[in-house]
Amino acid sequence: MPKSTFIVIEQSYIIRKGLISLIEKIPNTQIILQIDNMNDIDNILNHDPDFIIINSNLLDKNVTDCLSKNIENVQMILLSENHKNSFNEINWVENILINETQNSILKKINKLIGNRISNQPQRYTPDEISEREADILRNIALGYSNKEIADKLFISTHTVVTHRKNITRKLGIKTVPGLTIYAILNKLIDLDDTN
Amino acid sequence: MIITKEIKMADVIHVNYYALSVLNRFGIELGFGDKSVEEVCKQNDVDLDFFLDIVNTFVDKDYFPKKHLQTFPVKLITDYLQKTHNDYHNSNVPEIEELIEKMVDSCQTQKDNIVLLKKFFNEYKEELQNHTNREEEAVFPYAHAIENAFNSDKIDTSVIELMQNYSIEVFQNEHDNIEEKLFDLKNIIIKYLPQPKDVKLCKKLLHELFSLEQDLNDHARIEEKVLVPKIREMEEIINKRFSEESKNA
Numbered sequence: 001m002p003k004s005t006f007i008v009i010e011q012s013y014i015i016r017k018g019l020i021s022l023i024e025k026i027p028n029t030q031i032i033l034q035i036d037n038m039n040d041i042d043n044i045l046n047h048d049p050d051f052i053i054i055n056s057n058l059l060d061k062n063v064t065d066c067l068s069k070n071i072e073n074v075q076m077i078l079l080s081e082n083h084k085n086s087f088n089e090i091n092w093v094e095n096i097l098i099n100e101t102q103n104s105i106l107k108k109i110n111k112l113i114g115n116r117i118s119n120q121p122q123r124y125t126p127d128e129i130s131e132r133e134a135d136i137l138r139n140i141a142l143g144y145s146n147k148e149i150a151d152k153l154f155i156s157t158h159t160v161v162t163h164r165k166n167i168t169r170k171l172g173i174k175t176v177p178g179l180t181i182y183a184i185l186n187k188l189i190d191l192d193d194t195n
Numbered sequence: 196m197i198i199t200k201e202i203k204m205a206d207v208i209h210v211n212y213y214a215l216s217v218l219n220r221f222g223i224e225l226g227f228g229d230k231s232v233e234e235v236c237k238q239n240d241v242d243l244d245f246f247l248d249i250v251n252t253f254v255d256k257d258y259f260p261k262k263h264l265q266t267f268p269v270k271l272i273t274d275y276l277q278k279t280h281n282d283y284h285n286s287n288v289p290e291i292e293e294l295i296e297k298m299v300d301s302c303q304t305q306k307d308n309i310v311l312l313k314k315f316f317n318e319y320k321e322e323l324q325n326h327t328n329r330e331e332e333a334v335f336p337y338a339h340a341i342e343n344a345f346n347s348d349k350i351d352t353s354v355i356e357l358m359q360n361y362s363i364e365v366f367q368n369e370h371d372n373i374e375e376k377l378f379d380l381k382n383i384i385i386k387y388l389p390q391p392k393d394v395k396l397c398k399k400l401l402h403e404l405f406s407l408e409q410d411l412n413d414h415a416r417i418e419e420k421v422l423v424p425k426i427r428e429m430e431e432i433i434n435k436r437f438s439e440e441s442k443n444a
Contacts, residue, residue, distance in 0.1 A: 042303075045303045045304060046303075048304060069392060070303040070304060070392065071304065072304050072305070072389065072390075072391075072392060073304060073305075073389065074304070171382070171386075171387075172378075172382045172386065173379045173382055173383065174375050174378065174379055175375055175376050175379050177315055177318055177376065177379070178315070178376065178379030178380070178382075178383060181311050181312070181315055181379075181383055182383065182387055184308075184311060185308060185311075185383070185387050185388065185389070186387070191307060191311070
């Protein structure tokens with residue numbers, strides 16, 4: 001299962017650490033940034049998290065405007081003292097209350113992680129191609145020749161060629177550099193792998 | 196629809212506004228009122244038959260130039276192709292680069308992906324440059340040499356040697372598919388790139404890519420349907436004349 005990454009933004013040390021220790025109880029989660037202010041939004045955005053949990057006291061019009069423009073794939077969770085419908089510029093996926101019980105918070109976060117993973121299967125096995133084709137594509141993108149791929153996967157070169165033809169037909173991408181970009185966009189390989 | 200010399204030049208643009216770039220390469224400026232294609236060509240000192248062939252090849256991909264119209268000199272064709280090359284390098288490509296650069300700057304969350312696109316396009320740019328260089332350095336001079344020989348009274352053996360080392364057939368075979376990568380780039384943006392926040396930039400970029408692709412396809416058609424057949428015919432006649440001349444000698 002892929003890891004879900006979190007950024008926690010909360011001014012109170014105790015609440016921040018408490019919330020983090022809660023999230024870390026959930027398997028496959030990772031806190032990639034914890035801060036107590038909103039002074040450096042660029043830094044936050046550069047971390048490219050799956051979830052941002054932020055205390056409503058840290059929000060103002062400027063912050064929400066900037067966030068709403070720049071978060072496309074991030075799920076935003078509002079941390080507050082009571083239910084309130086403010087800062088509607090941001091599409092909050094959940095509201096966690098300071099005085100909520102441990103069970104209730106765990107339930108909410110678990111549900112969000114579950115939704116996220118079931119909503120984005122194409123990030124790991126693209127819809128357009130089969131798992132076997134994804135294997136082949138991964139190797140093409142890594143720069144292996146037909147012969148090398150055949151040897152690696154214990155199949156004939158002819159089969160590799162057939163798979164390649166099918167991949168190109170299904171994706172509408174003909175060139176190796178094009179296929180490489182597709183593989184990176186769909187997280188079949190990492191950008192660093194190509195260098 | 197086939198554009199004829201009687202049609203109003205303004206209507207040519209209405210049929211396909213991309214043809215503007217063709218007019219531009221002939222040095223024809225807008226503001227021609229209700230003048231016909233023939234009148235505008237005459238006014239601008241443009242070879243009418245050549246213009247019709249080029250503009251029809253551009254607007255209709257199935258158009259086949261009539262043989263008897265191919266009377267214009269090879270120099271006209273290569274000059275036109277040279278101008279299309281200049282357009283790619285001085286206008287189309289820089290515009291696309293600028294748009295991609297803007298996308299990189301304006302995007303926060305998927306900078307990596309856009310940088311990837313940029314890299315891809317840079318590779319493409321290099322390929323395009325190699326492609327046009329080869330045409331300018333090898334193909335065009337060859338075409339001129341063939342035409343010179345064709346027009347001379349006596350066929351020189353050096354031309355026959357030249358033809359033995361290279362022929363327009365070789366060019367046609369090695370003519371790689373320069374549009375393929377562009378096609379991929381379009382499809383990646385249309386189908387697979389997570390939509391960046393700035394949709395406007397993305398649309399503009401696609402527009403530019405489509406327009407460059409259209410122009411490249413047109414460029415390839417002019418080579419295939421006008422230049423190559425013309426040179427091939429000259430090659431055949433030169434060979435024939437040479438064998439007759441050597442028989443008589």
